[in-house]
Amino acid sequence: MVNYFPEEVLEHVFSFLTSHRDRNAVSLVCKSWYNVERFSRGKVFIGNCYAISPERLISRFPRVRSLTLKGKPHFADFNLVLHDWGGYVYPWIEAMAKGCTNLEELRLKRMLVSDASLELIAKSFPNFKSLVLVSCEGFTTDGLAAIASNCRFLRELDLQENEVEDPRGQWLSCFPDSCTSLASLNFACLKGEVNLAALERLVARCRNLKSLRLNHAVPPDVLQKILARAPQLVDLGAGSFVHDPESETYNKLKNVMQKCTSIRSLSGFLDVNARCLPAIYPICINLSSLNLSYAPGIYSKELVKLIRKCKKLQCLWILDTIGDKGLSVVASACKELQELRVFKSDPNDVGNAAVTEEGLVAISAGCPNLNSLLYFCRQMTNTALITVAKNCPNFIRFRLCTLDPITPDAVTMQPLDNGFGAIVQSCKGLKRLSVSGLLTDQVFLYIGMYAEQLEMLSIAFAGNSDKGMVYVLNGCKKLKKLEIRDSPFGNMALLADTGKYETMRSLWMSSCKVTFGACKSLAEKMPRLNVEIINEGDEMEGGSDDRQNVEKMYLYRTLVGPRKDAPDSVWTL
């Protein structure tokens, strides 16, 4: 019956499907649905850029307008992956430039982006509107200058935590006077100077600018002028917030802030004088998102004074200088809180600025809507985790990181198995979990049993034996990404269910007990997996011993076989 619908009707129906998973599902129904779907697909998400080739993407989705690509494995964030492992975006842009020039939006994460790539984007896509780069590297502000100069309809330029060289510092002036379309500009991660006059003029002429995140080189007096011109801002990232509270600039800033009643999201404060924070107080009541995790040196007392006013806060990123007591205040003030991230203020710290299980318990008691957590803490207990699990059954993301990766329950000295077990049992919607602390195979048994929706699991220094990993592989039906480091899982676990890996995006194992031989036999058995061994030293020269432990293995499903751009130190078996 459905076959009698004209294609236009189907297409119209499909246009209401926004999630790529729904669209993927729809395309599996039958051939005609597959075709209608693929010609009408505008947004494509590719979680692993090596799972498919750009040519195949374009041949299946010729009308793609928005492309999201992810490159390096997640552990690359923590320096566990070689810089030149891969994830080059250039081939994708080259292919799109030939076959699909209506590209409007490109979102990249952990990819290597060269200036040449940016220049090619700028030249090839006349309707290009949006560029979002997260944790990428390989480009300089010259590439940004090309984008600014040439993308006439640019709406969004969002740079998040990228490593960018800045040889000339004039990219901002490259936005032509005719550019008035910018709605979102985030250059907070750039280390260099910017042309402040050009910035002011840009802000003045882009009346649709809603989101602006400045870098540290934008001083408070310029911030004040910008805010005066753009009271319509919804999302602000202050750059430098250091000024004399007695000064004229500060006064002006205070006044202008009061008029910025649309601001819902605040971040930045890359340099801050805590005594100037009162200037923000007037807008606190409207804030739904506050990120002070880049702001050094604000004492707990001041943080608390500020956060106390943010009664509608839903998302808070903060440093652990807030302390357990500070978190109690957050718990009592921010009842709508959904996402909390508490970062370490000093990554090499072994001292006392830290939060413990107490802060977390307080938050869980005060904020029942909490669904996303990243918590770096000095210690944790099972009791606390059990309490948190009871208070907050809605967790979707739960990431705990103890300073000492194998610290036991701080009170009982037992492993934290039960605590995490409670979390997975209670939080039926849990999709992402990072465990840490002293953990045995037991916790993986719990995870396998209860974490039915789990898609991503990060394990470090945990488990006793292959059983642990097997529990997870067997139990977590929706598992997509599994990353393991420094845990005693070996060949038996790796080879227990080889078919499972085709249902997953990727598996990372480093400093585990898998041997070269096992990896080879896995690769032989499963041709649609790329099994990559990353060698950093001179571990395996010439003939490699099958019995030797592999230091780093990354495997992922792919439709296009071994990649051709791997450096010498990466072997695809």
Add this chain to the structure above:
Amino acid sequence: MEGYSRKDVGCPQLLDLIPKEKEWLVKSAEETNYGLSEEKKLELRLGPPGGDWTFKQICGPTNESLLSFGFFPNTTAGATTTAPWQHQTKASFFPLMEKESCRIVELQGAEKKAFSPANTAVPNSSSAQKRTAPAPVVGWPPIRSFRKNLANGNSSKLSPESQKDFSKKPIENCPKNKFVKINMDGVPIGRKVDLKAFHSYEKLSSAVDELFRGLLAAQGDSSTNGIKKEVEGEKVISGLLDGSGEYTLVYEDNEGDRMLVGDVPWDMFVSTVKRLRVLKSSELPMLFCGSKPGKLSLDRSI
């Protein structure tokens, strides 16, 4: 299809997996601390006086929380829900209540020994005890390099002592570039130089010459209303450092003062310089009075 049957869950089965450890099971009830006994002897512990936490001490207060853990959701206190596997599940969640169960951990050799035990004081007094530092581990705690660089940059402002670096990057407090602006009198467009690429004042001086020689010559041409005259030979810009040339190199330091380039050791210069200027030597009368080079109290209008 499940890879393991739910029946497998439950303490007896778990014990079967590790038969040779059976003798530990009996001991574990009395086992005061977690881990192999050899480890126990070697490890440093901060415990209450009289040594160890006994099983009895643990069992009492934590009963409540373990019970409640097994009983949610949808269960009334004291009762379990119906599914048979869940009954067994309960058993496996309350291992401390049953003597047979145990926590056996195969410590991963040297790595684990390197980690000192966590603070064992009761939570409220945790501030009283400072932890010993665990040995640094690559990539732990898992913090993005971007954030680490930020933090290192900030904390190095507060404390001069060098910090342990958990990542593989060699030096995180010193970024590998230091780009500073350099402007030259008479040239409207400035340049940027990476000071880390030079290792001496001489190299900097010759780089300045290269950067601006062409621009300076072009300025000479453009001042004739764009009519291209015969291009004059580009003049070398020399004598930047000793006052002998037409131009002199000065810089602005981190305290906002204008300073003559060349007085301090190169490394000290690189760490304090904020921007560079190439001024006409004729604008610096002090230099030619034979006075010692030092702070020039020029106002910013120059």
